[in-house]
Amino acid sequence: MRLTVNGTSHEVDVEADMPLLWVLRDELGLTGTKYGCGVASCGACTVHIDGVAVLSCQTAVGDVGAGAVTTIEGLGTPDALHAVQAAWIAHQVAQCGYCQSGQIMQAASLLAENPSPSDAEIDEAMDGNLCRCGTYPRIRAAVQTAARSLQGA
C-alpha cells in the first residue's frame, strides 16, 4: 500500500492491521516517533494525520489511506524548527526526552486548533501524554510561549 509521510510517498508491504507506529519505526526508519505503551496510555507515539494528532500505536496503517502523515521529523528539523520545537528548546523542557516527540506533536495540534489556550485547556489537551520525568511545568510554559510565537508570526 502507499503511505504519505512528511510529504514523501512510500510503498509499504505490510499487513493492513499493523499499527502505523511500527510501520514508521521499523519499516521506514523514522524513529523519532516512540513506542511507550502500545495501548493508548502514554502518547509517546503521537503523530499528525492531516494536521490532527492521533496515536500511531492505535492507528492501523490500512486505515490511513490518503491521509498525510506528519511525524516529529516532518514537523521541523534542527535547522528549521517549528515554533513548538523552538519553544521546547528555549524552555529546556526535556529531561530524558523520550516522551517529548509525542508531547510536541500533541501541542502543535492543540495550537493549530486553539491558538491561545488557557492553562486548563493545555492540561486537558495534554493529559494523555505521560511524562515519567515530570516536565509538565515546563511543557505548560513552552506551550504558552509557542502560542505567542505562532500568533506573532
Add this chain to the structure above:
Amino acid sequence: MGRARTIARRTFLIGSAALLGGVAFGVYKVKTPYPNPLEDGLADGSATFNPWVLIDSEKVTLITPHADKGQGVASAQAALIAEELDIEFGQFEISFGAPAKAYYNTGMADEGVPFMASDESRMAETVRGLAGSAMKLVAMQMTGGSTTMPDSFDKLREAGAVARETLKAAAAQQSGVPVGQLKTARGAVILPDGSEIAYTALAATAAGIAPVTGVALRDPSAWRLIGKPMQRLDMVAKSTGTLGYGLDIRHEGMLFATIRRNPQKGGAMLSYNAAAAEGMAGVKKIVPLADGVAVVADNTWRAFQAADAITFDWGPAPYPPEQAAHWEAIAASFTEDRLDKTWRDDGDTGAALAAGTPFSAEYRAPYVAHQPLEPLNATILVTDERVDIWCGHQTISMIEGAVAAITGHDTSQVHFHNHFIGGSFGHWLELGFVEQAAEVANQMRGVPIKLTYSREEDFAQDFPRQPGIARGQGIVKDGHVEAVDLQIAMPSVLGSQMGRLGISIPGPDSQISAGAWNNPYALPNYRMRAYRVPELAPVSSWRSVGASANGFFFDSFLDELIHEAGADPMAERIRLMQHEVSRKVLEAVAEMSSWGGALAPGKGRGVAFVESFGVPVAEVVEVTDTEEGIRIDKVWVAADVGTVVDPVNFENLVQGGVIFGLGHAMNCEITYAGGAAEQVNFYDAEGMRFHQCPEIVVRGLENGHKVRGIGEPPVPPAAPALANAIFAATGQRLREMPFNKFVDFA
C-alpha cells in the same frame, strides 16, 4: 555533631567487603592511576591528556562517561571539563566513551559508610577516604546514587585544566612565545599579539608533550559556566526526534526480537507451545531461553504478535503468590533475630516511653514499579571475532563481562556502546535484558538483534521498590516532641540487587534505614531500629531507594507528634534542627511559602524535611479539599547541594523529582496475585498526569561544603509533605501509600 560521632563509634562496622579489600591492597595500588583508554589505537596527530579529553586536527571530543538517563549529566560533565579547558558549548563533541577502569565512580563511597552526611568529623572523613580508596580498587563504572556530580566535580575540572596547560605548552613550542604570555579562550590559545591558535591546530604538537600536571583549579569567582544558566547539549535533538536512544538503533540486516519470561519472577518455564507463532508473518526464529522464549522477526510488532501466540506453563515464583502474605511477612519481622541494626540511639528512648503514655502509629509503603518510558532494549551483534552491544546502561563496567560469559568470547573482544536512556529511576541498572539479548544474538551469529520488551513484559519483569512497614512510638512533653522510637521492617534492596550482580554485601543494609536514621534533628530521645525481612519478590533501587519510603515514615510520624504536642510543624522542625545547612533549608522554604499566613477555607499546608544522598531538602505542599477531591495547588522546595552547577537543569530535576514523589505516593503500587504483578501497563500505574501537576517553586541553596547530586533527593519529602498537607486540610491522616486508596484526588 558530637552525638553523631558517638553513634558512629558505637556502630563502627563497615558493611563493605570492598573496603576490607582496599585496606589489604595498600597505598601503592590506590595511588597508581588507571591507564587512559583513549591511548588505545590513538591516531597519529591526535592528543589525549587524560581519559576525558581527545583532540585531533578536526575536533575536540570530551568524554562524559556517566550514563545520561535524562538527568542531564552528559552536558554537566562536559561543562565541568569546558570550564577549565576554556572551550564553549558548540565547539566540541561529546562521547560516552568505552567502559574503562579509569572511569570508576569515586562518589559511591559516601553512601556506604555509617556516618550522617552532616557529620564532617575527622573520623567520618577518614572512613570516607578509605571507602573512596576501596571504590578505586573495585573500579566500578556505574551511574547511580546521585553521584555523578560528587564523582566528577573536581576530577573533570582537573582534566580540563591539565589539557589547557598542555595545549599552552604546545602553543609555546609552536610559536616560540613563553607560556606565561599565553592565554586561552573559546577553544584556542591566544598569543600576546591577539592572534589565536585553535586547539585542533595544536593537537599534533601536544601529542608529543607529556601532560602538564599539578595545575591549580580556578577560584569559583572566575567560573564562566558553573552556576550560570546553561543550554543542555541534548535539547535540540530531544525536541526534534533526532536523538538516537537504544531503541532507535538500526543496522543493516538487523532483526527485531522480543521476549516472554515467567511473570512469576524467578520461577521455571515448565513447558511452552510455539506452534502457532512459528508460522506467523515475519517470524524468523523462536529461541527458547532458560525461563522464557524469545521471538525473532523482521519487525518489532510482528515479534510482539507472535510472542502473544505462544502458550506457557509456568512454575511458581520463589516468593508468596499473594500480596497479603508479603505484608504478613513484613509485619512479622519486628523481632530481635531480624534486627539488622540499631542505627541511632540518642538519649534513653526506652525510659522516655515508659515514663509516659506513648502515641503510636503504623505506616506502609508498597512495591512500586520503575517503568521509565523507554522500554528495556538492547541491540547485539555477535560474530566469531567480536561482540558489539548497543543500548543505554548504568552498570557500565559489568556489561562486557556478563555478555562474554554468555558468548564465550574474551572480555577484550566485547564492546559496549552506551546511549542516552529514556528515563530510568533505577531500572537500567539491571543486567538481565542485556544478557537475554546476548543469548538470542549468540544463537544468530552474524545478525544484529534488537531485543525490545513490550510494555506489558517490562511491567511483569520489573523489580520494584522494596515495600516496608514502620512502627512509631513517641512522647510529647511541654508542647514539644520528647521521644521518637521508630522501627522499620523491609526486605534488603541491596541484598536483592547486588545478589543478581553476583556481589555479596555483608553487614547491615543502609537502605532499610536511609532517610530515617540520618536526619540531623536533635531529639532528646531518638531510637531507630531496622529489621531485615527475608527476601520476598525481587526488588531494585527505585529513585531515592530507601529514603523514598523511610522519609515518608519518619517525617509523617514526626508531624503527628508535633501535632500531638500542639506545636507549629515548621517552627518545631526548625527548633529541633541542629545542622545549620539543613536548618537554612527549612527556613528558606518557610520564607518562600510565607508559612504561617492565613489560608482560605478548605486549604491546608504540610511541610516535610528529608536528607538523602547528603542533600537536605524541605518541601511545603499546599492542597485544597474540593468537591472533586484533593487538589495540589502549589509546592515550594528548598535544597542544598553545595554548588548548583546549572540552575536551569537543577530546577527541572527538582520539579521532576517532586512530581515523581507526589505522583507515586498518590497513585501507584505494584501488588502480586498468582505470583505476578497485577499492574500490566501505564493505565494501572502512571505516576502523575498533567491535570494533577501543581506549580512548583524551587530554590537551590549553596551552604553545604560538598558538591552533591540532585537527581534523587527531591523525591523523599514529597509524600510526607502531601500527607501532612491533607491532614491539615481535612483532619485525615494518611499512613499508607498510595493515598488514592483513602482519598480522591482532583
